[in-house]
Structure formats: structure tokens, C-alpha cells
Amino acid sequence: MAEDPNKRRLTFQGERTTWITPVTLDDLLELKANFPKAPLVMGNTTVGPAIKFKDEFHPVFISPLGLPELHFVTTTDDGVTIGAGYSLAQLNDALQIIVSEQPKEKTKTFRALLKQLRTLAGAQIRNMAEDMWQASLIFLT
Incomplete structure (x- = not known):
């Protein structure tokens, strides 16, 4: 084989x-x-x-782009872990789902991140940019 x-x-x-x-x-x-x-x-x-x-x-x-270990979303009572391989567009989609499913008081940070994501790059970059979203979290602190 x-x-x-x-x-x-x-x-x-x-x-x-x-x-x-x-x-x-x-x-x-x-x-x-x-x-x-x-x-x-x-x-x-x-x-x-x-x-x-x-x-x-x-x-x-x-280029670890295709590694499945870097593409995941895990939600627990303590928070959310999102794999570093997610693009900005995938991060946005995952956060939208989480915000729609969780109580408002648990999603304040996620809503702020979603607001920030709307101002970051164009659609083409958001669909590919993985290494950028981790650095963008700095803006929220």
C-alpha cells in the first residue's frame, strides 16, 4: 500500500x-x-x-498551517481555548457562536474582541491571518 x-x-x-x-x-x-x-x-x-x-x-x-492540533475550540466553565491555527475569520465565527450561547456577563471580553476584529484587516487577510490575532489580543489589555 x-x-x-x-x-x-x-x-x-x-x-x-x-x-x-x-x-x-x-x-x-x-x-x-x-x-x-x-x-x-x-x-x-x-x-x-x-x-x-x-x-x-x-x-x-x-509552516504548521495544516496541523490539526492547532485548529480547535474548547469551551469550559472556566473559559475558552482557541487553537493558534485559527484564522481571524475562524476566530470571529467561533466567538460569535460562543457569545450567542453564553450569558452576557460571561462574554464581555469576547464581545470586545469581536469589536476589535471588525477593525482588523480586510477579508482576505482575516481568512489567512493566524499569527496576527494572538498579537492583537494585546489591544484588549
């Missing part, structure tokens, strides 16, 4: 740069141990501008 191509590490090798897509969380951790300075790229909203405007160079990029 042939190996499932979706379960193999994908590597693109250029003259100056290598782009690696891990297939498991353990694979990602191994890559970060081997390439500690390699940026994690998901939506490229942080790394792209740094390369373009700050003239940064990275010989290796790691």
Missing part, C-alpha cells in the same frame, strides 16, 4: 531558502529544535512585512 502523501513532511528547497511543512506536532517540535531561529509562518502577516521592510533573511521557514 502506498504511503499517504498528506502524512509526509513537505519541503521546498530553493537556492537560499527552505520552506518546511510538518505533519504532526512532534514533527513541528523536532523542526524547531533543529532550526530554532526559523520563523513559524501561517498567514505570513508578521514575517512577510519584516522581510520586505526590515530586510530580514531566514534560511528556513516552518
